[in-house]
Amino acid sequence: MSGSRSAGNSLNIYAAIAANRRKTALLVAGFVLVVALAVEAFGIVVGLPPAPATAVATVAALLSLAAAWWAYRAGDNLMLGVSAARPASRDEHLALFRAVENLCIGAGVPMPRIYVIDDTAINAFATGRDPAHASIAVTRGLLERVERLELEGVLAHELSHIRNFDTRLMMMTAALVGLIAVLVDVALRMTWFGAGTRRRYRGKGEDAGGALLLVVAIVALVVAPIVARLIQLAVSREREYLADASAALLTRYPEGLARALESIAGDKEPLEVATKGTAHLYIANPLKGQESALNNLFSTHPPIGDRVARLRAMAGSVGGSRSGGGRE
Secondary structure, eight states, rough: OOOOGGGGGEOOOOHHHHHHHEEEEHHHHHOOOOHHHHHHHHHHHHHHOOHHHHHHHEEEHHHHHHHHHHHHHHHHHHHHHTTTTEOOOOOOOHHHHHHHHHHHHHHTTTOOOEEEEOOOOOEEEEESGGGGGGEEEEEEEHHHHHHHHHHHHHHHHHHHHHTTTHHHHHHHHHHHHHHHHHHHHHHHHHTTOOTTTTHHHTOOOOOHHHHHHHHHHHHHHHHHHHHHHHHHHHHHHHHHHHHHHHHHHHOHHHHHHHHHHHHHHHHOOOOOOOOOOTTTGGGOOOOOOOOOOHHHOOOOOOHHHHHHHHHHTTTHHHHHOOOOOOOO
């Protein structure tokens, strides 16, 4: 996310949000281009005429979309179940309910279902296919170990994911990654067993241009899933930046979320119920002890230090100040 920085290293929050959305749009456009190139390479490798090749690619796309649609419709309940999240009680968690209700009014979104994960680690996540079918889950550690304004910052971040339809966007990118994986698997299997274009060149030293095109197409199919995955992760990181900026605008207090992220970074306790399959949902990576430059490249979350610095740089552009309350 890039934004307008002025003297004093401040960051205009409105410019940051707009820049983030532009960058996301460019990444998605690049993602679609990678898919189109993978489909073209698939047709070259399998050696089918355009119509059958397109038909096979269409079937693969439909299978990928069907899997993504099932995850889109039922994935929230699955994630909540896997995370051992239980419905929160209004009587037991009145302050949590009131904080979410107030933020929902400001964000203009319906009240999501609220869940609590019985774990002392500090974290939270949002899930659901749209604002009308959304849920927020928070850990017991978040409720007990951070101050009220920090909790509001985290809740505002998760509500921003809901309001920005991030679940829908990530479903689309997951479907495209799945499509590329299916195409690569089918094409390489057909080539391995001597089907398609490979048969034309086996034992023949002719048509060097065609053989070179085949090699390029195979390399493209091998590289495409890696590039697609990297773009998918980049989109995810940009949406985290956008949710941070949107939360700062919603609460008018970026420092609350910044301090909450610092608390999460300083918490060495791993979230026991988190897995690699669910880690991307949380506001920060719940799997501890895996930080490195390489892991950051393949991470769904930007580095917390960078997120905190950006939030504090936004303070001057949102105006207003709020006195911190104690834990509730």
